[in-house]
Each structure stands twice: as structure tokens, then as C-alpha cells.
Amino acid sequence: MTQLLEAAPSFLRTDENIVDSRPKLVEMKGVVKTFPGVKALTDIHLTLHQGEVLGLLGENGAGKSTLMNVLGGIYKPDSGSVYINGEEVHFDGVLAAQEAGIAFVHQELALEPFLTVAENIFIGREVKNKAGLVSQREMETQARPFLRMVGLDVDPQMMVNSLSMGQQQMVEIAKALSLNSRVIVLDEPTSSLSENEVENLFQIVRKLKTQGMGIIYISHKMSEIFDLTDNVMVMRDGCYVDTVPTSNTTEDELVHLMVGRDVENYYYRTYNEPGDAALELRDFACGPWEKPVNLTVRQREIVGVYGLIGAGRSELFETVMGLRNGGSGTVLVHGNEIGARDPVRMQQHGLAYVPEDRKTQGLFLFGDVMFNTSIASLGDFISWLRVNERKEKEIVVNAIETLNIKVSSPQTRVGTLSGGNQQKVVLGKWLATKPEILILDEPTRGVDVGAKAEIYKIINELAAQGVAVVFISSELNEVMNMSDRLAVMREGEIAAVLSRDEFNQDVILKHALG
Amino acid sequence: MKNGIDLLDRVGEVPVAGSVSKFIKQNLGILIGFATLLVFLSIFADNFLSWANMVNLMRSVSTNAILAIGVMLSIMLAGIDLTCGALVALSGVVAVLSLNNFGLPLPLAIVTGVIIGVVVGLLNGLVIAYTGIHPFVVTLAMQSICRGAAYLAAGGQPVTARNTAFTALGNGYLGPIPLPVVYMIVLFFLLYLLLNKTRLGRHIYALGGNPTAAKYSGINVVKVKVFVWAVSGLLSAFAGVVLASRMSSGQPTAGVGYETDAIAAAVIGGTSMYGGVGRAGGVFIGVLIIGMISNGLNLLHVNSFWQYVIKGIIIIVAVYFDMRKNKGNVRTGF
Amino acid sequence: MKNGIDLLDRVGEVPVAGSVSKFIKQNLGILIGFATLLVFLSIFADNFLSWANMVNLMRSVSTNAILAIGVMLSIMLAGIDLTCGALVALSGVVAVLSLNNFGLPLPLAIVTGVIIGVVVGLLNGLVIAYTGIHPFVVTLAMQSICRGAAYLAAGGQPVTARNTAFTALGNGYLGPIPLPVVYMIVLFFLLYLLLNKTRLGRHIYALGGNPTAAKYSGINVVKVKVFVWAVSGLLSAFAGVVLASRMSSGQPTAGVGYETDAIAAAVIGGTSMYGGVGRAGGVFIGVLIIGMISNGLNLLHVNSFWQYVIKGIIIIVAVYFDMRKNKGNVRTGF
Amino acid sequence: GSSGSSQSNSGSSSSSIKLGYVPSTMNNPFWQAILDGVNEQIDGKDVSVQSVDPQADQSKMNDMVGDLIASGVNAIILGPYDTTGVQPALQAAADANIPVINIDTPVDAQDLVKTVVASDNEKAGALVAADMKKKLDKGSQVAVVNCPAGQACIDRLNGFKAEAGDYFDIVQELDGKGELSVSLTLTEDILQSNPDVKAIFGVNDPMALGAVQALAAHPEMSGVLVYGVDGSPDGKKAIKDGTMTGTGAQSPNQIGKKAAQAALDVLDGKTVEKNIVVDTFLITKDNVDEYGTDGWQ
Numbered sequence A: 001m002t003q004l005l006e007a008a009p010s011f012l013r014t015d016e017n018i019v020d021s022r023p024k025l026v027e028m029k030g031v032v033k034t035f036p037g038v039k040a041l042t043d044i045h046l047t048l049h050q051g052e053v054l055g056l057l058g059e060n061g062a063g064k065s066t067l068m069n070v071l072g073g074i075y076k077p078d079s080g081s082v083y084i085n086g087e088e089v090h091f092d093g094v095l096a097a098q099e100a101g102i103a104f105v106h107q108e109l110a111l112e113p114f115l116t117v118a119e120n121i122f123i124g125r126e127v128k129n130k131a132g133l134v135s136q137r138e139m140e141t142q143a144r145p146f147l148r149m150v151g152l153d154v155d156p157q158m159m160v161n162s163l164s165m166g167q168q169q170m171v172e173i174a175k176a177l178s179l180n181s182r183v184i185v186l187d188e189p190t191s192s193l194s195e196n197e198v199e200n201l202f203q204i205v206r207k208l209k210t211q212g213m214g215i216i217y218i219s220h221k222m223s224e225i226f227d228l229t230d231n232v233m234v235m236r237d238g239c240y241v242d243t244v245p246t247s248n249t250t251e252d253e254l255v256h257l258m259v260g261r262d263v264e265n266y267y268y269r270t271y272n273e274p275g276d277a278a279l280e281l282r283d284f285a286c287g288p289w290e291k292p293v294n295l296t297v298r299q300r301e302i303v304g305v306y307g308l309i310g311a312g313r314s315e316l317f318e319t320v321m322g323l324r325n326g327g328s329g330t331v332l333v334h335g336n337e338i339g340a341r342d343p344v345r346m347q348q349h350g351l352a353y354v355p356e357d358r359k360t361q362g363l364f365l366f367g368d369v370m371f372n373t374s375i376a377s378l379g380d381f382i383s384w385l386r387v388n389e390r391k392e393k394e395i396v397v398n399a400i401e402t403l404n405i406k407v408s409s410p411q412t413r414v415g416t417l418s419g420g421n422q423q424k425v426v427l428g429k430w431l432a433t434k435p436e437i438l439i440l441d442e443p444t445r446g447v448d449v450g451a452k453a454e455i456y457k458i459i460n461e462l463a464a465q466g467v468a469v470v471f472i473s474s475e476l477n478e479v480m481n482m483s484d485r486l487a488v489m490r491e492g493e494i495a496a497v498l499s500r501d502e503f504n505q506d507v508i509l510k511h512a513l514g
Numbered sequence B, C: 001m002k003n004g005i006d007l008l009d010r011v012g013e014v015p016v017a018g019s020v021s022k023f024i025k026q027n028l029g030i031l032i033g034f035a036t037l038l039v040f041l042s043i044f045a046d047n048f049l050s051w052a053n054m055v056n057l058m059r060s061v062s063t064n065a066i067l068a069i070g071v072m073l074s075i076m077l078a079g080i081d082l083t084c085g086a087l088v089a090l091s092g093v094v095a096v097l098s099l100n101n102f103g104l105p106l107p108l109a110i111v112t113g114v115i116i117g118v119v120v121g122l123l124n125g126l127v128i129a130y131t132g133i134h135p136f137v138v139t140l141a142m143q144s145i146c147r148g149a150a151y152l153a154a155g156g157q158p159v160t161a162r163n164t165a166f167t168a169l170g171n172g173y174l175g176p177i178p179l180p181v182v183y184m185i186v187l188f189f190l191l192y193l194l195l196n197k198t199r200l201g202r203h204i205y206a207l208g209g210n211p212t213a214a215k216y217s218g219i220n221v222v223k224v225k226v227f228v229w230a231v232s233g234l235l236s237a238f239a240g241v242v243l244a245s246r247m248s249s250g251q252p253t254a255g256v257g258y259e260t261d262a263i264a265a266a267v268i269g270g271t272s273m274y275g276g277v278g279r280a281g282g283v284f285i286g287v288l289i290i291g292m293i294s295n296g297l298n299l300l301h302v303n304s305f306w307q308y309v310i311k312g313i314i315i316i317v318a319v320y321f322d323m324r325k326n327k328g329n330v331r332t333g334f
Numbered sequence D: 001g002s003s004g005s006s007q008s009n010s011g012s013s014s015s016s017i018k019l020g021y022v023p024s025t026m027n028n029p030f031w032q033a034i035l036d037g038v039n040e041q042i043d044g045k046d047v048s049v050q051s052v053d054p055q056a057d058q059s060k061m062n063d064m065v066g067d068l069i070a071s072g073v074n075a076i077i078l079g080p081y082d083t084t085g086v087q088p089a090l091q092a093a094a095d096a097n098i099p100v101i102n103i104d105t106p107v108d109a110q111d112l113v114k115t116v117v118a119s120d121n122e123k124a125g126a127l128v129a130a131d132m133k134k135k136l137d138k139g140s141q142v143a144v145v146n147c148p149a150g151q152a153c154i155d156r157l158n159g160f161k162a163e164a165g166d167y168f169d170i171v172q173e174l175d176g177k178g179e180l181s182v183s184l185t186l187t188e189d190i191l192q193s194n195p196d197v198k199a200i201f202g203v204n205d206p207m208a209l210g211a212v213q214a215l216a217a218h219p220e221m222s223g224v225l226v227y228g229v230d231g232s233p234d235g236k237k238a239i240k241d242g243t244m245t246g247t248g249a250q251s252p253n254q255i256g257k258k259a260a261q262a263a264l265d266v267l268d269g270k271t272v273e274k275n276i277v278v279d280t281f282l283i284t285k286d287n288v289d290e291y292g293t294d295g296w297q
């Protein structure tokens, strides 16, 4: 077999920088995949060795997830071949890929809401007892070690629909681990995890590595790439660019490979004298904790909100927006107390909430980019049976240009966009409403470095124009660099509000952990 | 970012727009099916294309057409309205009774019949919006209630309208065109405007496409739902009053199973049961197809038992065709 | 995360579990409704609690119970099966005809009737799985086809079974218990096993809860769908043959609208039309409630017109109750 | 026989005379039997018949009459579902100069039909009541399985009640929807709530047969009498077996034959009687053999 591989045509420009004598677990050659109107993958090569952590890097829409979906048996490639342990394989479904030893944590959560954590972990491979019947108890017992491994402290009998996003992400990881596979694909597994959980995950990955497992790791967070990977493969516009050993490269070089130009400044932040209080929470309590929260956000100010997964950040602001029932205490907008809170009224008061889960909360996947970007600001161009098409076009073109959304036309269906580009569409929708108070819940989830910088720039400009911004994030670097003040949440309450000169990683984490 | 101009050029192909070519493009699958049926019947069924038969066909589809508009809207919200058939009976009975027994003047009697529909529709909408019970269940239960109410109001017997002017509503003409056909055309035009030229229309698409995202987008979810079911109730009731006028009697047994044909027309016309997808023109053609099947098969002297079989097959084939041609609109899942 | 204890408290709402206390906990809403109805009828309807009436009640719900099992499975996949009523007619006619005309021995004739159902169900499942057309449309069209086929096979007239042994299938007893009741109990037990103790059952929950996740988890989506509709077809046909045996004739008009009662029972019993949620015990109680409404109202000498109204109201109230008590299981959306 | 459906299907446009047959529904064997009678009458003649199925819906019937007119039938044999609501259809036929032969239930607008060929439905109900009176004591409990959606059924019940007067105690009246399986369940409930019931009147034979099936499971109530109206083959079989007591028989065959003949006569320019009454009569165990159990009479 090895013989055969070495005899492959020499024009295949694979991995010439990498000399690795370890056996090859996965090899993909000349993979091509087209969707109607989009060439997602052009002649892609990939090699993964035993015990290797291969980073996969590229802008939003570069084709990373598509490539992994080919490896995971979800898409069939138009041409090209896939080898596992040197043997060519043709997966006709997820099951075949699983059986060949490939586990997959998808970019978008894919769990069963009405099954328990244990059932989700063993779905498709349910544990049977001697009578050939599925055994609930046995599954729960077997699930526990995996949950402990990922550090998720929930009962395996709990239904998944009652977990927070971050917790669900951990379940996904536990599920992938339980497959005992030889290859694990992690497609942006940390996009809704915070430092602590990320570190935990990294330890797991390092352990798996020593056991000879191969790991493909996709992330837009450069620090993670440098922390974890042995080699990095870079893709651009569906094409293979290069593979470099991590130890021999720099962040700037990788970014250059990814976007084809230099990006100098990530964090745009000019500081302004804050104005009047725009949003005030007074003894506002919600969620299972019911602990009172006090917070003031002023005009021209960016207030970061940091916390571990399940700390209640999303829950707090969703309740404020009236997107969740409950919540006691006072909410003031521009000094006026808001009586009944519902999303329609809050929007009329000038608030906008960019939700964290783009797929379920943000997007109309079967509508096009135009529909999605304009849906929250219809009043600007429709009145009395007249649709001002010029204005409508302006809105969408504006979003596409300022956020650099990669689409072939405004009529592209949002469901076919890459994850990062979908995230930009959600942002575009809310920016079009010209909010006075902007609440961003993980706005850069899954967004590539270049685009992140652009988003930071936009947020900065908005603040300069007088918008009050709440910036919820699980990425410490991000909130530390972008915020004027930082609220650290823990179990439903604000553990501390730090001003910029008090920002310090250890202090913040101490408050977050309690 | 120099491709702004590029983009603006390509913005032209708005999904919601009016011209004939767009209509054809959007409804290609169903139009092919329609044309096939039309050509087939023109050749094999004598008299199919005669003016008399065309008038007869259009008048006979008008009830289903009016119901299909409301049902289509409910389906676009990934819901359904099963109350419409029973409401046809109830509103007809109520209109005739208020004419006969309460001596209301004709226009008022007609309005009373229609208001019953609005009330029932509002109830449906409010229960659906506030309790979270699936529309299928709510409107099914309401169907049972309305049917019972129709029987009770009418005392189990048809009630004959004593005011002969009442019959004009359903049997009159505007020039050479029967009034029910006029109603149908006007209502379809209004549907077109609603879906393409109003905010509410966009909100319907949005709410049907993703209810959670609609809520997060600041759409008044309750309002949209209540509107849709209330309109559907109104239309069913209007259709029921017109039907009662055509028969000059209110029949508590009228409209049994009408919801089925209305759903079939909406779905053949490209409305997706998963919500968020639907076109006014498509539904109109769907209505015509459903009408042509039974008119055509009768003209072709096909035994009524075979008609059941053929109708079932045509429905599946037509929906399949429409889906193939509009692949983009098809959700995964089923 | 020291609040692990907190979490443990909320664990109660497991969808699959065995003991009586869990059964009560899971079906609390519906059980309260059931008990209310039971107490009410015991007090006001003479004879309601008599052994004879209980036997009578159980026998009369058996058809709906058997249909409800299949319909419930289809609803759990966020689909539906509207073919079942027409299939009751078709299978009954086919079984009697193959007994009369083709002289098949009794067991073979029964099997033939049931096989018709499996074939129809397989067709439904395959079309649904491969074309992506919504189950509502597919099974509606198939309903029309089956109804037509039943008329055609029977020549529009009821066909009387000449073999008197045939009637034992539906009219016989096992000890004091009528056979249809025995079938019902056995089938519900099998349903319980399927949903709680087999992989396939887990896959049904999964596919209904989140089809994408199911696919990513390597579940054979086509297989699950085909299985569910085939089983539903099988059960409908079996119910049809039993009913034909009880009537000692195959009636092409039988089973009109039976799907409605089956759906109502499934939904009252806590099956969610959004898919992914359903409990065998709940559906059984749902079936009993639907049966008790009409049995009880008949015993109370309530006029059949009022029965329509009351039935509609009870359905909404019962579903509402069940939803309030099982909030955790309710999806947002409608 | 059930050959009617295939014959009606074979109507070809080469026939010189085409008749349209409009029953109120084909979901009831009665209407199939009338069609069989029509077919018998025109057998061997250069006449074809085309049938439609309005499915017990007057507005559908009106539309289908429109279809028939468009397809060029020469005369229409029509059994209305609603006697008033049928008027637009009759008017359309009159406008197209197509004669209508009214069967089963007389329409309101008598001037728009050439003749009425109908059973005496009230008499059928009265005959049942009369026979019941002979067999039961005054004050006996009687239950009715009705089908209030159909005019013919309403007439039968009216006839029954007029003849019965206050002789019986009518304890329950339920909607059996004209259907055997529905009536089966209803009767079971009736037997529970009225253990002393002495007779059940099914307003058509299928509903009476449902009662028969329900009683079969209650040997202790074998004395309960069951009556129907129709005289269907299955009904007669049950009478012969002794499980059903009697039926107020109609003769759909005769209705069909006479209607077809009337249509041909009208087309020939002959005058026909305005009212052709087809007698109804009681069939019990005593006379069931005269009529046979293979088909309708």
C-alpha cells in the first residue's frame, strides 16, 4: 500500500514542507466538490498522520467544512479519492465513515433535543442488554466517564434541550470521544466555549495524540492553532494553499496565506467619553438563579460581558429583550422605565439583540441574503403597498460590502453560505435597523480573522457615533481589547464589573470561576 | 469592494415581483403540469374548451379557490386550517337564518355570516398563538365545533332562504362573468398584494421559515398568526355565504372535506408544508388543476371510482414536478 | 458547577421509562383529564361502569387504538398518516373478496388483506423518503387512491363474507375479553417495547427531534421512515380486516374520517405534531378518552349534534392540559 | 349485480342518446342499484349512460350537472341531495334544453323537472311502524339510528313517527351517518344505556345491519327487533337468517327502469306522467323468498 502511495503522480503538490515518517491515517487527493453555482473545493489534498494534530485554516467560505464533510461521509466528492490507512474508501453515508474510524464534531450543533445526554452520546450505537433490548441504565453508566473526561457536570439523564449552547457543545465532544475512533475532526469546537473549557479540551486532545490518534482541528482563533497543532494546512477560495509546520511559522504568515494580503491591526478601538446612560438594569433577576443584577451601559461605550458556559449571559439579555418570559426588577432605556418587555417593543425603543445561535435564532435559511438582511427593517422601504426596491437593494448591498460577505449574488440562499458568512448576514440584519443600543451575543462566533477585524472596526465606529454596545463573548482576548468596562458573570449574577485599567486575565478568570 | 455595482445589477431578480416572465419562471413546474392537462383535455374531451364549459369550470372552482387562499396562508406558517369546510356550512346557515328569522336586511345578513367566520378564525388564531397547541389540532377541534353548531342552528335540516334577492350574490353576473369568479379574481389579486407588497407579507414568509428567528427579528408573532387564521376564517365564511346563495339555502352538511381540496390546491401550487414558501400565482394554478381533474374526468366519462384513483396520482405527480423544478425551495428533512 | 443537585431534580422528564410512578408522572396532565371524565361519567351515566359497558367501550375503541399506534409513529417523525381510514376499507374488502372469490383459506385471506396495507404503507414510506414530498400530501393522495381501489374492488357494494368462520376474528373472545381488545393490548405492549427498548425506537425519537442530527449520527433515515409508514399501513389493514370480520362484510365506505380520531387520540396522548415526542401510555389514554367521549355522551343521551361541539372542546382542553403539565417537552414555535 | 359501474364507464360518444345519471352519492349501494336498473332498461338500445358522484354535496352536484351539460348529454336523471339547493342545476339544464327526470326525492321546483320517479319513503317508515306495533306492546322502548343528513331518511322517520304516534317510547335517536360501522358502535352504546329496549329502527339497511352485528355479541338481548328501510340484498339475507325483523323495501331497480324509460319517452316527445310512484312494501321473514336475496327488487 505504502508503495502505491509513494508512486502517486509527482505533480500533486502535497505537503512538501512536511516530512513525517509516521503512518498516514488519512489521505485525501484531488478532491473536487461543486454546488450549484459554487465550486467549493478544487483539487484539494490533505494528509493526516498518526498522533498528528493538523490545523485547518482559511477564511469563511474557504471550504474547510465542506472538505471535512467529504471525509465524514456527508458529501460525496465529484472527483478525487480518500484513503484511510492507505486503503481507498468510498463512503456512502455517515455510518460508513464512522465505521472507518472517523468521528466528527460539526460546526453547527447537531444533537437530539428530546433525547437525554446519554442517548445522544450513543445514538446510532445504542447499548443493548442480554435480551437484545436497549438499556437506558447501561448507557448512562457508560456515558459518565466521557462526560467526566470533557468536564461536563450534568446528569446523563438530562434532556439535551435543557442544556445551554456551550454545554451542548461539550456533549458533542463527548459523543465524538465515545466513538473510540482513530481520527477526530473538530470543526470550530470552541466557538461557544470559554477559556476554562477550552483548556480542558486541549488536554484531552493532547492525550489522544499520545495515543496515536489523528486530529483535524478547525478554528479561527489563532492562539488555539499555535497552542495545539503540529502542522497547519491553509485553504483559500476552495483551493489548497500550503501546509506548514506550526513551529516554523508566525501568525502574520498564516494570515497572509489565508487572505492573500497582510492584516495589520485586529482590534480597532478608539476610546470615547461615555454619554448618558442608555440601558440600565436595576435588581434585574431572571433564569433559574433569580439573582439580582445591576448594570449600566452608556452611550458611546462598549461593555463586555464575559463568563463561562452556562453563566447566564445569553439568558440575561434575552430576558431583558423580552425574548424569554420572566425577569423581575427594573429596565430603563434612556432613563425611561420599560413596562412590559417584548421583542417588538424593545426594538421600537432602539434596542437590537444579535443572537448567539445563528441557525435557529438568526437566520431564515431558505430565504436569500436580501430577505434576511432586510427583514428587521422593512419599515424603511415598504409602506402602503409600495416597495421601494432601490432602498431595499441599498440595504443588502450595504451589508454585503461593509461586512464583506462572500456571496455570488443577493439572491443566494443563506442556508448554502459558510458558517462565518451566515454570521455576517445576521450582523448585517441588525446593523440595518440602526440601533441605539446594540447587544451582541458572541458576534464573532466562527468568523475568520480578517472579517473579525472588520467587525471590530464597525462596532468601534458605531460606538463612536453614540451607540451603546453590550459585547457578550467567550473569547477573553476579544473582550479585553474591545471593552471599556467588563462585566464578569457567574451563575446568573454579575460577579464583578471591571474598568479597563483593571483588566487582567487572572483577575477576570478568578471572578468567572468563583 | 468594487463589486458593489455588480451586486446592484444582480439584485434585479427579486424573489417577489410581478412580470409575466417571472411568474413563468417561478411556477415552471406547475405550469408544465397545467399545460399538459390542458392540452390533453382539449384533445380528448369534447366541449372542454367551449365557453360554456369554461364558465362552468371557473364557477365550480371558485369556492375552492377562496378557501385555498386562507389555507395557503396557514400552510405558509407551517400550520394548517382544517376548519374551513365546516365554516362554509356554519356561515351559510347563519346568513340564511338571520335573513329568515331575524329579518335582517340582506347586506347585514351577509355580513353576519361572514363575521361568524372572522370570530371562529380569531379564536383559532388566538388559541394557536397563545397556547402553543399545533394548528392541526386546534382547527380540527374547531371543525367539529363548527359542524355541530351548523347542525344545531339549522336544526339538522337545510334552511331555505325566503328572500329571493339573496341568490343574486352567488348566481349573478358581471357582464359575461359569474360573480363568484369575480370574487375569486379580486381575492387572488389581494393575496398577491399581501404577499409581495406589504410588511405583513414578508412577516408571513419569515414566521413560516423560522419561527424562532422571526421572534428574534422583532416580528409580532402573535399578530401574524391571529391575522392569518382570522383571514382564513373570513374567507371560508364568505365562500360559505356565496355557496348558500348559489343554492338559495343554508346546508349544515355543506363543505364536508373541502379543506382537503383546498390543501391539495395550495400544495400543488408550490406552497411548502414546512412553511415559509408559497406563491399566489402558483396556488391559483393549483386550484385550476384540481378543478380540471374532476371536470375533465367527468367530461371524459370516467367512472367516479376511478376518479378517486386518478386524482390521487395526479396530486403526487404534480407536487413532485413542482418540487423538482423549484429545488431551491425544498427543505431537507422529509 | 456545584448545583448538580439542582439538575438532578429536573431529570424527571425522561421520555422513556418503565415504572408506574414514572408513567403517572409523564402522563400527569392527560391522566387528570382522564380521571375527571371517568368520575363525571361514573356519576352521571348509569351503567357506565358496568362490566358490559366496559367491554363494549374497550371493543369499540379497539379499531381507533390500532390505527392510533401507526398514526402516532408517523406524527413522531413530524409527519402524518392520512391513509389509514381508506386502508381500513380497502383491506376489509380485499380480505372478504379473497375469501369469497378466490377461495383462499381463511388465514391466507386475512394475510392478503393485511399485506395490501403493508404494500400501501411501503409505497407511502418510499415516496416520502425518496422524493421529499411532505407526508401530509403523500398520504392524502394515497387515501384517495385506496378509497377508489376499495370501491372498484367491491364494485361499489358491500361484499358479504360467505365463510362464517371469518367472523370469529373480530367477534371471538379470549376468556371474557373480546379478541379486538386482546389485539389492542398486545399491540400497545409492542409499541411500548419498540419505543423504549429498541434501537429503532430511539431512532424514531431522534429522526423526529432533529432530522439533520439524525443523519449526522449515521441513522438510516430512509429505513426509519419506510418502517414507520409500512407499520402504519400494516396496522390500518389489520384493523380493517378485524372490522370487516365484526361486520362480516367488507364495506368500501368504511373508515371514512377514521384518521381524524386516530390523530386526535395520538395528540391528546401527548404526541407532538412537531415530532420527536410521544409516549405509548399516553396514546392509550388518548384513545380511551376519545372513546369515552362518544360512549359517555351516548349513554347520557346527548344529541349527536351537541356531541360534535363537546368533542371539539374536550380535544382542545385535553391537549392544553397535557402541554401545561409537560412543558419541558413542548417545542417553541406554535 | 354490480356490473353497473363498468357499463356506465363504457359510454361512448358514438351512441346517439346519452343519459346523465346524477345520484346524491355513489357511496350507498342504493344508488348503484338504481343505476343498474337504468342500465337494464337501456340494454340493447343505442343509449349510453354517464354517471357522476357528487358525494352527498349539493354544490358539487350542481357543478357536475354543469359538466354533464357541457359533455352533451340529452337528458339527466337526478336524485337531489337538497331539494332547494338543486335549483341552479335544474335551471342550467332547462336553459340548455335538457330534460330532467327527478328520482328518489321530489325537488322543490317541480316546474323544472319532467317527472318524479320516487319511492314513497314516508310509507316505508310507516310500514315499519305498523309491523312493530303488531309485534310489541304499547309503551315499549324503541331506539332509532338515524341519518339526518339525507332528505329521504328524514321522510322515513317522519312516516315512522306519524304511524307510531305515542304507541312507543322512543328512547334515543342517534346519527349513524348512514354507515354500518358507525351504527355498530352506536347500537352497542344504546344497548348499554337502554337495557330494556325492544326494537331498533335503522333508517336504512346498512345502519340496521350495524345493529344486527352489535346484537350478535349480546345473546341475552336476542329478542330485540331490528328494522331497516331499503330491502338491500344484505338486509334480505339477514331477514332470512332471522337476525333482522323486517325492512321497508324500496325498489331501486324499478326506479331506475322507470326513470330511464321516462327519459327516453320525453326525448321521443311522448308525454309522461308527472308523478310515478314506485311502491314501498314490507319485507319480513314471511315474504322474503318472493324477492330473493341475490339482488335488489
Ligand SMILES: Nc1ncnc2c1ncn2[C@@H]1O[C@H](COP(=O)(O)OP(=O)(O)OP(=O)(O)O)[C@@H](O)[C@H]1O
Binding pocket: A035, A036, A038, A039, A040, A058, A059, A060, A061, A062, A063, A064, A065, A066, A067, A107, A415, A416, A417, A418, A419, A420, A421, A446, A448
Ligand atoms: N450545501 C451547499 N450548497 C451550496 N453551496 C454550499 C453548500 N455548502 C457549502 N457551500 C458553499 O461552499 C463554500 C465553502 O463552504 P464551507 O462551509 O466549506 O466554508 P468554511 O471554510 O467551512 O467556512 P467557515 O469558516 O465560515 O465555516 C461556500 O462558498 C459555501 O457557500
Ligand SMILES: Nc1ncnc2c1ncn2[C@@H]1O[C@H](COP(=O)(O)OP(=O)(O)OP(=O)(O)O)[C@@H](O)[C@H]1O
Binding pocket: A162, A163, A164, A165, A166, A167, A192, A193, A287, A288, A307, A308, A309, A310, A311, A312, A313, A314, A315, A316, A356, A474, C003, C006, C007
Ligand atoms: N446550574 C444550572 N441550573 C439550571 N440551569 C442551568 C444551569 N447551568 C446552566 N443552565 C442552563 O444554562 C442556561 C444559561 O445559559 P446561557 O446560554 O444564558 O449561558 P451563557 O453564559 O450565554 O453561556 P453559553 O456560552 O453556554 O451560551 C440556562 O438557561 C439554563 O437552562
Ligand SMILES: [Mg+2]
Binding pocket: A064, A065, A066, A107, A187, A418, A419, A420
Ligand atoms: Mg465551516
Ligand SMILES: [Mg+2]
Binding pocket: A165, A313, A314, A315, A356, A441
Ligand atoms: Mg450564550
